[in-house]
Amino acid sequence: MRPGEETDEPSVRASEVVGAFVSYYRPYRALLILDLFCASVLAVVDLAFPQILNFFTKEFFLEPPDVIVASLGLIAVLLAVMYAVRTACQYFITSWGHIMGARMEADMRKDLFEQYQRLSFSYYDRNNTGTMMSKLVTDLFDISELAHHGPENLFICILKIAGSFALLFLVNVPLTLIMLVATVLMAAYAFWRNYRKRTIFTENRKKMADINARLQDSLGGIRVVKSFGNEGVEIGKFDESNHRFVDTKELSYRFMGSFHAVNSVFIGVLYTVTVVGGGYFVAQGTLEVTDLAIYALYIGIFVSPVEQLINFTEQFQKGYAGFRRFMEVLRVRPDIEDAPDARDLDEIEREQRSDTVGRATGEIRYDGVRFSYDGEHDVLQGLNLHVPAGSTVALVGPSGGGKTTTCSLLPRFYDVSAGSLSIDGIDVRRVRVDSLRRSIGIVQQDVYLFDGTIRENIAYGRPDASDDEVVRAAVLANIHDFICDLEDGYETYVGERGARLSGGQKQRIAIARIFLKDPRILILDEATSALDNESERKVQKSLEDLSRGRTTLVIAHRLSTIRGADAIAVVENGRVVEFGTHGHLLESGGTYARYYRMQFGE
Numbered sequence: 001m002r003p004g005e006e007t008d009e010p011s012v013r014a015s016e017v018v019g020a021f022v023s024y025y026r027p028y029r030a031l032l033i034l035d036l037f038c039a040s041v042l043a044v045v046d047l048a049f050p051q052i053l054n055f056f057t058k059e060f061f062l063e064p065p066d067v068i069v070a071s072l073g074l075i076a077v078l079l080a081v082m083y084a085v086r087t088a089c090q091y092f093i094t095s096w097g098h099i100m101g102a103r104m105e106a107d108m109r110k111d112l113f114e115q116y117q118r119l120s121f122s123y124y125d126r127n128n129t130g131t132m133m134s135k136l137v138t139d140l141f142d143i144s145e146l147a148h149h150g151p152e153n154l155f156i157c158i159l160k161i162a163g164s165f166a167l168l169f170l171v172n173v174p175l176t177l178i179m180l181v182a183t184v185l186m187a188a189y190a191f192w193r194n195y196r197k198r199t200i201f202t203e204n205r206k207k208m209a210d211i212n213a214r215l216q217d218s219l220g221g222i223r224v225v226k227s228f229g230n231e232g233v234e235i236g237k238f239d240e241s242n243h244r245f246v247d248t249k250e251l252s253y254r255f256m257g258s259f260h261a262v263n264s265v266f267i268g269v270l271y272t273v274t275v276v277g278g279g280y281f282v283a284q285g286t287l288e289v290t291d292l293a294i295y296a297l298y299i300g301i302f303v304s305p306v307e308q309l310i311n312f313t314e315q316f317q318k319g320y321a322g323f324r325r326f327m328e329v330l331r332v333r334p335d336i337e338d339a340p341d342a343r344d345l346d347e348i349e350r351e352q353r354s355d356t357v358g359r360a361t362g363e364i365r366y367d368g369v370r371f372s373y374d375g376e377h378d379v380l381q382g383l384n385l386h387v388p389a390g391s392t393v394a395l396v397g398p399s400g401g402g403k404t405t406t407c408s409l410l411p412r413f414y415d416v417s418a419g420s421l422s423i424d425g426i427d428v429r430r431v432r433v434d435s436l437r438r439s440i441g442i443v444q445q446d447v448y449l450f451d452g453t454i455r456e457n458i459a460y461g462r463p464d465a466s467d468d469e470v471v472r473a474a475v476l477a478n479i480h481d482f483i484c485d486l487e488d489g490y491e492t493y494v495g496e497r498g499a500r501l502s503g504g505q506k507q508r509i510a511i512a513r514i515f516l517k518d519p520r521i522l523i524l525d526e527a528t529s530a531l532d533n534e535s536e537r538k539v540q541k542s543l544e545d546l547s548r549g550r551t552t553l554v555i556a557h558r559l560s561t562i563r564g565a566d567a568i569a570v571v572e573n574g575r576v577v578e579f580g581t582h583g584h585l586l587e588s589g590g591t592y593a594r595y596y597r598m599q600f601g602e
């Protein structure tokens with residue numbers, strides 16, 4: 001999967017996009033109604049002014065001068081009140097209208113983030129995190145503008161265009177019919193070009209996502225980049241994405257330029273028709289000069305919403321492109337979901353065995369398990385494995401044999417394609433995913449620490465843990481003394497991904513996390529293979545403490561670390577080909593014995 005490429009998102013119909021978009025207004029109905037009310041006040045005031053002028057020029061200013069002067073004060077007050085109301089409405093639209101848009105954008109961002117948290121591993125296998133972040137941040141940016149300005153602009157425009165057309169008809173019918181034809185042509189052109197605009201904006205989004213993906217990839221792997229001295233290579237790759245983005249941006253600006261140019265020709269035509277046609281009708285004696293002046297004022301009022309409408313189509317296409325991409329992600333159904341009748345693991349076990357109070361034993365059984373990542377090639381080919389409750393079974397075997405995959409099926413990161421996988425006799429697919437994952441603790445070689453304090457990172461194992469419990473977990477993981485020696489103790493910042501700590505220290509913090517979580521089942525995935533002897537000894541001790549009394553699956557390449565396991569399973573080509581204790585397997589002289597001799601040179 002290349003950065004920026006997208007895969008398995010279902011396409012969404014236009015009506016669904018609009019329907020979903022409208023649904024985000026639901027919590028803000030009152031704000032929207034007020035916004036539209038203010039917009040209509042604005043439109044009415046703008047339309048009223050030429051009418052008022054019409055009244056003054058044709059009637060009021062023909063009154064005797066002393067009557068006019070005596071009324072000017074009142075007129076000033078009335079006009080001031082009218083414009084004060086307009087200003088208040090404008091203020092509401094600008095402030096609260098934007099606030100409504102921002103809140104809707106926040107709601108959408110929350111929904112998208114929640115969906116990202118729900119999506120299964122398989123989605124993350126196929127999609128780039130940079131692209132996903134781009135959707136969360138950049139794509140939703142224009143949506144806020146559309147959410148706010150969309151209905152209000154549309155409303156003001158329709159009101160103003162309809163109102164000014166009605167008033168134009170009142171002034172002169174033939175001239176207005178010519179205007180109508182010009183306007184219809186203009187609208188037809190705008191709609192015709194719209195589709196092209198949408199594809200250009202979608203392309204812009206994709207290229208932006210591509211840049212984010214590159215950025216994420218390059219900065220995330222900055223240590224590797226620097227260790228290879230490959231800064232130049234990364235800059236080259238980034239430049240490529242950056243140029244591709246600018247190319248599509250340029251295309252969109254060129255397109256917008258020509259689009260606006262054609263529209264300004266149309267507007268020029270409207271004014272020309274007003275002057276030439278109006279002049280003709282004045283000469284014919286069918287139009288008064290003052291009416292022509294009022295007519296020109298209405299054309300001004302009419303042209304501004306038409307321009308606004310054109311800008312709106314642009315805003316709409318940008319927002320639509322972003323919202324559509326957003327919807328496509330929301331429509332992805334996670335591969336792993338709770339079955340309708342799924343239940344809590346503890347709860348089922350309590351019912352099944354009345355003698356087991358709360359805590360179950362954690363026996364694991366793989367029965368003829370088959371699994372494939374891509375639906376074509378089976379990585380596991382009928383794997384059978386039994387791990388008695390409380391025992392430790394080590395998985396060994398050649399690289400790519402399927403050890404990690406075997407372990408990933410237990411917490412349902414993926415589901416088996418055939419066969420069954422059960423804990424204490426209960427198929428994991430009948431268990432609620434959160435309760436299943438609460439029962440399993442995983443320590444991997446590549447520890448992920450969050451950018452926060454040591455205390456926060458340990459407490460991640462159980463967010464409601466007290467400070468005392470965090471300290472107890474650190475003591476059990478043999479990391480407490482080290483933490484106490486630090487200047488800021490448990491409040492020490494670990495840096496991004498724990499960059500300020502050594503591999504062994506990170507590993508023991510991860511182990512403390514699991515002590516706090518206190519799961520009944522453990523998966524140790526080559527947890528010590530990246531450490532030097534001294535760190536390995538300390539971590540190994542912590543791991544032994546951790547696995548005491550818990551059912552444990554260990555993946556290890558260094559066979560020295562698993563000699564004490566209750567049993568060893570050799571996994572090859574997606575099957576368990578040998579199973580037994582260390583001594584038993586050595587005696588039988590099979591694959592394990594060969595590995596062992598290779599590693600220890602015996």
Ligand SMILES: Nc1ncnc2c1ncn2[C@@H]1O[C@H](COP(=O)(O)OP(=O)(O)OP(=O)(O)O)[C@@H](O)[C@H]1O
Nearest residue numbers: 125373374379397398399400401402403404405406
């Ligand atoms: N997320 C994935 N998507 C597609 N294929 C995968 C994925 N993870 C692993 N594989 C493939 O599945 C096979 C088994 O991999 P797995 O990681 O389970 O082996 P392993 O025995 O743990 O190997 P190692 O000892 O090298 O870690 C490999 O051929 C690998 O390429």
